[in-house]
Amino acid sequence: MGERIAVIGAGVIGLSIARELAGREVAGRDITVLHDQDPLETTSAVAGALWFPYAAESSAAVDAMLGTSLRRFVAIAAEHPDAGVDLRSGIVIERMRDPERAWTAQLQASEVDPSELPDGATGLRTITPLATMTEYLPWLRAQCEARGVRFERRAVDDVDALAHDFDTVIVAAGARGGTLLGDDSSVVPIRGQVVRVERRGISEFVLDDQNPAGLVYVLPRRDCVVLGGTHEPGETGLETDPAVEAAIIDRCTALVPALAGARIHSRAVGLRPGRETLRIEEVPGRAMRVVAAYGHGGSGMTLSWGTAQRVVALLD
Template sequence: MGDIAVVGGGVIGLTCALRLAEAGHRVEVVADLAPGDTVSAVAGGLWFPYLAAPADAVLRWARVSLARFAELAALPGTGVWRREGVVLHRHADPDLSWTAVVPDCRPATAGELPPGVTSGVVCTLPVVDTAAYLAWLAESCAAAGVAVRRAHVTRLGDLPQPVVVVAAGLRSGALLGDPTLEPVRGQVVRLANPGLTRWVVDDDNPAGMTYVIPRGHDVVCGGTADRGATATGLDVEVERAVLDRAVALVPELRDAPVVSRAVGLRPSRPAVRLDRVRHSGRAVISCYGHGGAGVTLSWGCAADVVGLSGP
């Protein structure tokens, strides 16, 4: 099979590269950032189809990823767990479409709901420590023979490979002349884990979207979803508000010390772009615009990329 270049070293790029190599392709990842410096490393790591469309394709991709993460949770060193938690709802008609691909969902009991919350869904989902997981992905790519080159790609025509996969997050738009990509700023703060294992998501919180995701040694607290915002510096006031909401939801976090902080720009688009076209004299497979669901959709989208990689 012909050589393939994958532009982008985040969770989408690495997962595509791994699956392509496993399918027999010779693959080179070309990226200007190490995996731990990408927006993927900022993600809270809970499997959940957030800020991604179209709905039918998203659920199909998410189902594939859900099954793969269940396998990875049984393996040491992947940074993946399966943990129970609750998605809270504060409106009478919440969107429950995602539950169609999640087994064993149940309504939350009254004792599992904080004041002001009308309902909730309890289920067990994958939780990913993104730093450990990205390291595992990179090691898996290396073991599969994927080459990695640190470079800033400005023109696809400069790449020698006959097939290119564009999985460069927000930078994908500039490479392909796509003006529809929009940054959605997210800020998180990570606290030392006081022993929590149960996650909680409260997107409808009137004070601002809130999630608390215990991983291994830390708990990711968020968050924000500021459309069009491009600043990547930490905002002290935003962090204070995030912590106030997180502690109100999970009081056990009140005295937990801060371990780290991060800001990332989610690559949002009206719909995930996953197609194959001719561009700059080569076959170009696009795989970008995953919004806040890059981890969640990664394995499903990578399977489609492999399907598009043939002659």
């Protein structure tokens, strides 16, 4: 019997890892995704899904992962129009005197004319991948299934209890990762609320994560425009707050007036897996081989393929 591998979690990290493992064509490998939520029920489905590092570790290792993911998304956009990934132009607004621009090493960016920006702000215009998650997550699952990955809806509370069925377990459970392993209390859920509205002809994204009134992003997907958002460490409520929603719409409309009066498409809340550093490593002392893969903050989609590559390298 070959190596039996379980991936816990069907969000963008778990699916990307399963797809990367399945693509290795290692003889005898048997891969199963264990999930208590379908992909479109996960926090990944709530994500704005713009390739941009947000609320995640800053390091040379992560920079390399950013590049890996960017190249993969550019290729997917070119080769798989049904995947829901598009290259979008847009503006990243900066409000700090010395803005962090390390991410620009990965792609081209140019200075924005001050007349297009809020008073006192600087900004960069760039083109970056943006995923319509209602299309991308099902596509990614289908990619896994086409390569023999099985999906099993199963709630997992004890990783070691899987030793009878699996030789290797990869924990890609997002905000639950530390609790599930029982050895990591450093994961802090970061509540994020969004509202999705009709497109209204909006084609460019706007990101203003240093806005003094609160986080702002306007992300035109294929099916809607995602308006955000909030960044609430330690908050775990999953009900949308009407007052918060109204404030999000006001902040976004102030930057993109064309949004005024836009019909609401849907609304959602997700819990980002906040952690000072990513945890991508083998976990010793378990009943089988265990690999942790969580702590991506607000950069799950952005780091997904880089994470998958690192996990596969550990297993290989």
